[in-house]
Amino acid sequence: MYNLADRNIVLGVTGSISVYKAVDLASKITQAGAVLNVIMTPEATNFVSPITFQGVSGRRPYNDMWDVNPDIAEAHVALARQAELLVVAPATATFMARLALGLPEEMVSLTALATRAPVIVCPAMDSQMYEHPATQEHLNTLGSRGIQVVGPEEGRLASGQMGPGRLSEVETIIGWIRHVLGRAGDLAGKKVVVTAGGTHEPIDPVRFIGNNSSGKMGYALAEAARDRGADVVLVSGPSALPGPVAVEIVRVRRAAEMRDAVIAGCAGADVLIMAAAVADYQPVETVRDKIKREQAETLSIPMVPTPDILMEVGSREALLKVGFAAESQDLIANARRKIENKQLDLIVANDITASDAGFATDNNRVVILDSAGGQAQLPLMPKYDVAWHILDRIVSLLAGRKSQAEA
Numbered sequence: 001m002y003n004l005a006d007r008n009i010v011l012g013v014t015g016s017i018s019v020y021k022a023v024d025l026a027s028k029i030t031q032a033g034a035v036l037n038v039i040m041t042p043e044a045t046n047f048v049s050p051i052t053f054q055g056v057s058g059r060r061p062y063n064d065m066w067d068v069n070p071d072i073a074e075a076h077v078a079l080a081r082q083a084e085l086l087v088v089a090p091a092t093a094t095f096m097a098r099l100a101l102g103l104p105e106e107m108v109s110l111t112a113l114a115t116r117a118p119v120i121v122c123p124a125m126d127s128q129m130y131e132h133p134a135t136q137e138h139l140n141t142l143g144s145r146g147i148q149v150v151g152p153e154e155g156r157l158a159s160g161q162m163g164p165g166r167l168s169e170v171e172t173i174i175g176w177i178r179h180v181l182g183r184a185g186d187l188a189g190k191k192v193v194v195t196a197g198g199t200h201e202p203i204d205p206v207r208f209i210g211n212n213s214s215g216k217m218g219y220a221l222a223e224a225a226r227d228r229g230a231d232v233v234l235v236s237g238p239s240a241l242p243g244p245v246a247v248e249i250v251r252v253r254r255a256a257e258m259r260d261a262v263i264a265g266c267a268g269a270d271v272l273i274m275a276a277a278v279a280d281y282q283p284v285e286t287v288r289d290k291i292k293r294e295q296a297e298t299l300s301i302p303m304v305p306t307p308d309i310l311m312e313v314g315s316r317e318a319l320l321k322v323g324f325a326a327e328s329q330d331l332i333a334n335a336r337r338k339i340e341n342k343q344l345d346l347i348v349a350n351d352i353t354a355s356d357a358g359f360a361t362d363n364n365r366v367v368i369l370d371s372a373g374g375q376a377q378l379p380l381m382p383k384y385d386v387a388w389h390i391l392d393r394i395v396s397l398l399a400g401r402k403s404q405a406e407a
């Protein structure tokens with residue numbers, strides 16, 4: 001998680017039963033390389049001891065605003081100034097009321113009032129409390145002041161009841177943290193369209209022609225582009241992966257649907273990255289009834305080519321186009337041919353015969369080729385890191401275009 005490394009984050013913890021999840025959140029933020037300070041309300045310490053947060057963050061939490069600290073005279077002011085982001089998770093109904101009304105009575109609301117850093121608030125409480133007009137009014141007030149409210153989610157609550165009020169999942173909160181911290185990144189103001197996953201070309205009502213693409217590379221690209229400030233549209237074929245937060249996701253099934261979604265998404269876009277494994281052929285027709293085994297000795301399905309999405313998008317001066325070439329032979333030669341045929345700016349080539357990289361794995365080993373003949377071989381690395389390298393190349397190509405346009 002590149003954009004959390006060395007970032008100064010303050011995690012505010014208030015007195016909800018879901019405080020135990022904040023321990024995992026604190027641990028994951030720290031593991032991502034951020035400098036994390038935890039602040040707690042006195043009530044929060046009834047649920048989890050500050051020492052647990054000290055253990056996972058490596059720093060002493062601040063839970064008493066009257067504590068005499070020999071190092072800092074006014075801890076809340078110092079933390080508020082240093083913070084690049086304040087995340088309050090879980091946020092109680094009481095805390096939100098205090099923040100909405102401007103009543104800084106403990107460390108978390110005191111710091112929230114004193115900071116000018118972005119604030120994310122993640123409510124957690126019983127459904128009845130959440131739906132109460134007082135809580136809703138305070139939430140609206142916080143939202144209208146530019147505070148990012150994340151959740152709550154629907155599901156099983158501590159009371160055993162089902163309904164809205166569950167603290168958002170840790171991964172979701174981290175997605176929002178990455179998005180908010182990345183807003184001023186080097187892709188800020190750019191619109192990036194990414195395709196991901198495979199496509200399903202239906203044969204009959206229950207069968208289709210598909211492939212092994214999991215969508216992991218495309219989803220990693222969408223997240224990394226979001227983490228660098230881009231507005232991202234992710235056009236995804238069928239995939240088991242959850243949609244990344246703060247990314248517009250368009251779910252499609254067939255190549256023809258993907259073409260339509262990509263063309264629509266590319267309006268006003270700066271970059272198109274085609275990471276999807278789109279079927280090359282589709283059955284001429286989808287049979288209306290399920291094909292029966294007894295119907296024939298052998299079965300032939302006549303096929304026609306699917307739409308060539310990159311060709312149909314066409315070349316537009318302002319749109320930087322990046323393709324992927326998953327090849328089982330002559331990797332570089334085939335990738336070079338594709339870069340020319342499809343008039344791409346970059347192509348990312350990977351050898352799908354490797355067992356430790358490519359389809360459905362968490363890692364990839366790719367070669368990035370550009371239209372000027374340049375070629376960079378990257379070692380095996382997580383797909384998010386591969387995405388980051390591809391975006392580095394895209395950022396420098398965009399900068400080159402900008403300076404050419406200005407010359």
Ligand SMILES: Cc1cc2nc3c(=O)[nH]c(=O)nc-3n(C[C@H](O)[C@H](O)[C@H](O)COP(=O)(O)O)c2cc1C
Pocket residue numbers: 013014015016017018041042043044091092093094095106124125126129
């Ligand atoms: C067992 C228990 C669980 C609670 N869980 C929640 C909760 O999930 N959300 C909430 O808003 N309040 C919850 N409360 C009530 C708060 O702890 C109470 O309003 C407290 O004053 C909040 O203080 P704080 O916002 O300063 O942390 C709970 C109380 C108890 C006793």
